[in-house]
Amino acid sequence: MEREFHPALGAHTRAHVTQVVPAHRAANITAAKKLPQQFTCWTRDQRREGQRRTSSIIGVGCWTGLLHGWKRSQPAPPVSRRRTGPRFGHYDPRAMTDPAPASTPCPSSVWASADLSGNPHHDSEKHEKVRRMFAAIARRYDLNNRLHSFGRDQAWRRFAVRAAQVGPGDAVLDVACGTGDLTQAFAPTQAARVVGLDFTREMLEMARVKHTALDPSVAGKVEYVEGDAQRLPFEPACFHVVSIAFGIRNVADPSRAMREFARVLRPGGRLVILEFSRPSWAPLRLLNDFYCGWIMPRTATWISGDRSGAYKYLPRSVGTFMTPDELAARAASAGLVEYSRRFLTLGVCACYVFLKSESAP
Numbered sequence: 066m067e068r069e070f071h072p073a074l075g076a077h078t079r080a081h082v083t084q085v086v087p088a089h090r091a092a093n094i095t096a097a098k099k100l101p102q103q104f105t106c107w108t109r110d111q112r113r114e115g116q117r118r119t120s121s122i123i124g125v126g127c128w129t130g131l132l133h134g135w136k137r138s139q140p141a142p143p144v145s146r147r148r149t150g151p152r153f154g155h156y157d158p159r160a161m162t163d164p165a166p167a168s169t170p171c172p173s174s175v176w177a178s179a180d181l182s183g184n185p186h187h188d189s190e191k192h193e194k195v196r197r198m199f200a201a202i203a204r205r206y207d208l209n210n211r212l213h214s215f216g217r218d219q220a221w222r223r224f225a226v227r228a229a230q231v232g233p234g235d236a237v238l239d240v241a242c243g244t245g246d247l248t249q250a251f252a253p254t255q256a257a258r259v260v261g262l263d264f265t266r267e268m269l270e271m272a273r274v275k276h277t278a279l280d281p282s283v284a285g286k287v288e289y290v291e292g293d294a295q296r297l298p299f300e301p302a303c304f305h306v307v308s309i310a311f312g313i314r315n316v317a318d319p320s321r322a323m324r325e326f327a328r329v330l331r332p333g334g335r336l337v338i339l340e341f342s343r344p345s346w347a348p349l350r351l352l353n354d355f356y357c358g359w360i361m362p363r364t365a366t367w368i369s370g371d372r373s374g375a376y377k378y379l380p381r382s383v384g385t386f387m388t389p390d391e392l393a394a395r396a397a398s399a400g401l402v403e404y405s406r407r408f409l410t411l412g413v414c415a416c417y418v419f420l421k422s423e424s425a426p
C-alpha cells in the first residue's frame with residue numbers, strides 16, 4: 066500500500082528513524098513493545114552519525130532523503146483491533162459545533178495589522194476569525210498551497226499517510242480537513258472509513274467537489290462532517306487514526322483539541338500532526354523567513370484576491386506558535402506519547418506521530 070502511494074518518496078533512502086519515546090517510557094506502552102526488530106531507539110550521537118552517513122549517499126535517494134528529513138518511515142506499532150468502543154460511525158449531531166454561520170465571502174479584513182502585531186493565538190476572537198479567513202480563501206487555497214510550497218505540500222501529506230500506518234479495516238478521522246487533500250490521500254489505504262471534519266463550510270464544499278474526482282472504488286469510504294475540532298461529534302474510542310494537517314495551529318485551543326483527539330482514538334491509536342516549522346540552520350531559517358514573511362504574503366494575496374489578511378496571518382501564526390517540544394508537551398498532557406518526529410523539506414514542515422497508550426481508557 067505504501068508503494069502505491071509513494072513510488073519515489075523516500076523509498077530508496079538509506080536512513081534511520083528518530084525514536085523520540087525514551088526507552089523507559091516506550092517500555093510502558095504495550096504498543097511500543099510490539100515494535101518490529103529493525104526499530105531501534107537511537108541515541109543522539111547515533112542519530113548524528115546516521116545523518117552523516119545518509120548525507121554521503123549521492124543521487125536521487127540522497128535528495129529525497131534531504132527533502133524528507135533524512136529519515137525513512139518505519140512501521141509504527143499496530144493499533145489495537147480490540148473493539149473496545151462503539152463501532153465507528155456513531156456521531157452525535159448534538160455535539161456538533163454551533164451551526165456555522167454561512168460565512169459570506171469576506172468583504173473586508175479579518176486580520177487587521179494591529180491583530181497581527183501581537184500574538185494571533187491569544188486573540189479572543191481567533192476561532193471566528195479563522196473560520197471567516199478560510200471561508201474567504203477557500204477557492205484558491207489549493208492553488209496557493211501548490212505554488213508556494215513548490216509542489217511539496219502533497220508530498221508532506223503522503224508522508225503523513227505513510228506515517229499513520231493505516232491497517233486493514235481502520236477508521237481514520239482527518240480533523241481540520243479543509244479542502245480534503247489529506248482526507249482523500251487516506252482513501253486508497255486499507256482504511257474502511259475515512260472522515261474529514263472541518264468547521265468552515267466553504268472549505269468542505271471544495272472538498273466535496275474534489276471528491277467527485279476520486280477513484281470510485283475508494284470514494285465510497287470517505288465522508289465529510291462539519292464540526293469543531295474542540296468538540297468532536299463522535300463517541301469515545303472510535304478511530305484508529307486521527308490526523309490534522311496545518312490545522313492544530315489554527316485551532317483556538319489546541320490543548321482542548323488534543324484532548325478530543327485522545328478521546329476519540331482507540332487505545333493504541335495514532336495521532337499524526339503535520340505542521341509548519343522553521344529550519345534549524347540559521348541561514349536557511351533567514352531565507353525561509355524572508356520567503357514566508359515577505360514574498361509569499363504578497364503573491365498569495367494577489368493570487369487569491371484576498372482581503373482577509375490570511376497570508377499575513379500565516380507567517381505570523383507560524384512564528385508565534387508552539388515549538389515542537391511545547392507541542393509534544395501539550396500532547397503528553399492529553400495522554401498522548403510522542404512516537405516520532407520528522408522534519409521535512411529542510412525543516413520547513415514537521416510530521417509528528419503520537420500514540421494513545423493501550424492501557425488508556
Ligand SMILES: C[S@@+](CC[C@H](N)C(=O)[O-])C[C@H]1O[C@@H](n2cnc3c(N)ncnc32)[C@H](O)[C@@H]1O
Pocket residue numbers: 195196199240241242243244245246247262263264265268292293294295309310311312315316317
Ligand atoms: C490550513 S487549513 C488545512 C486544511 C487541510 N488539512 C490541508 O492539509 O490543506 C486549516 C483548516 O483548519 C480548519 N479549522 C481551524 N480551526 C478549526 C476547528 N476548531 N475545528 C475544525 N476545523 C478547524 C479551517 O477551517 C481550515 O480548513
